[in-house]
Amino acid sequence: MRACAVQRALEAEVVAARRRLGVAPRVLDVGGGSGVWAVPLARSGCAVTVVEPSPNALATLHRRAAEAGVQQLVSPVQGDVDSLADVVAAGSADLVLGHGVLEVVEDPAGAVRALAAATAPGGAVSVLVANRYAAVLVRALAGRLAEARRVLDDPDGRLGAADPVLHRFDTEGLLALLAASGLAIELVQGDGVVADLIPGSVLEGQPGAVDQLAELELLVASRVPLRDIASRLHALARRPATTG
Numbered sequence: 001m002r003a004c005a006v007q008r009a010l011e012a013e014v015v016a017a018r019r020r021l022g023v024a025p026r027v028l029d030v031g032g033g034s035g036v037w038a039v040p041l042a043r044s045g046c047a048v049t050v051v052e053p054s055p056n057a058l059a060t061l062h063r064r065a066a067e068a069g070v071q072q073l074v075s076p077v078q079g080d081v082d083s084l085a086d087v088v089a090a091g092s093a094d095l096v097l098g099h100g101v102l103e104v105v106e107d108p109a110g111a112v113r114a115l116a117a118a119t120a121p122g123g124a125v126s127v128l129v130a131n132r133y134a135a136v137l138v139r140a141l142a143g144r145l146a147e148a149r150r151v152l153d154d155p156d157g158r159l160g161a162a163d164p165v166l167h168r169f170d171t172e173g174l175l176a177l178l179a180a181s182g183l184a185i186e187l188v189q190g191d192g193v194v195a196d197l198i199p200g201s202v203l204e205g206q207p208g209a210v211d212q213l214a215e216l217e218l219l220v221a222s223r224v225p226l227r228d229i230a231s232r233l234h235a236l237a238r239r240p241a242t243t244g
Contacts, residue, residue, distance in 0.1 A: 025094035190230025
């Protein structure tokens with residue numbers, strides 16, 4: 001798992017869920033690809049189901065899990081968020097990941113509802129999405145001003161019909177999307193606030209620069225307005241526990 005604010009949030013949620021449940025939480029990683037998040041979570045003792053449409057990614061996941069010695073804890077399932085209810089039981093996961101999913105589906109609201117439905121009462125949903133304003137800044141700084149304007153003006157933050165990213169989000173829009181599905185937002189932060197803006201060549205020859213950058217990234221991840229121009233936005237939201 002990457003050493004970043006997202007990692008810290010997931011680690012904290014796993015610890016809290018283990019304390020609440022008395023056992024390691026059940027994790028569902030939707031669109032989990034080759035296991036960038038799933039394998040480290042399995043190493044921490046979580047049983048992880050990865051729902052992924054690509055057979056090649058699932059094959060890589062299998063190899064990666066075997067190499068890490070956690071293949072018994074990782075269950076690969078071919079599918080996607082649109083068919084999630086057909087491959088995963090409702091309320092079956094204590095932590096649901098939808099990283100890099102909402103920006104590539106036709107119906108982000110429907111995708112969030114599917115993620116929420118798969119989450120057990122009291123469980124959490126973690127989403128990581130492309131940020132509209134970061135895309136504007138990157139293009140503007142590169143002198144691609146017409147592209148920056150298109151991303152800014154388009155309702156979905158797209159460059160046009162050929163853009164493989166169907167939706168780019170801002171903080172307000174992302175939080176509204178999660179709240180509309182009945183989820184209670186507990187955390188919103190940036191991923192790639194400054195780290196994605198600094199060329200590797202700038203860090204070369206500066207002892208300790210990489211560690212200093214990692215520390216700075218963690219410090220600014222939740223600080224407004226820096227958070228809101230990060231390359232990606234990360235939110236953790238909770239499905240309310242049942243009462244009565």
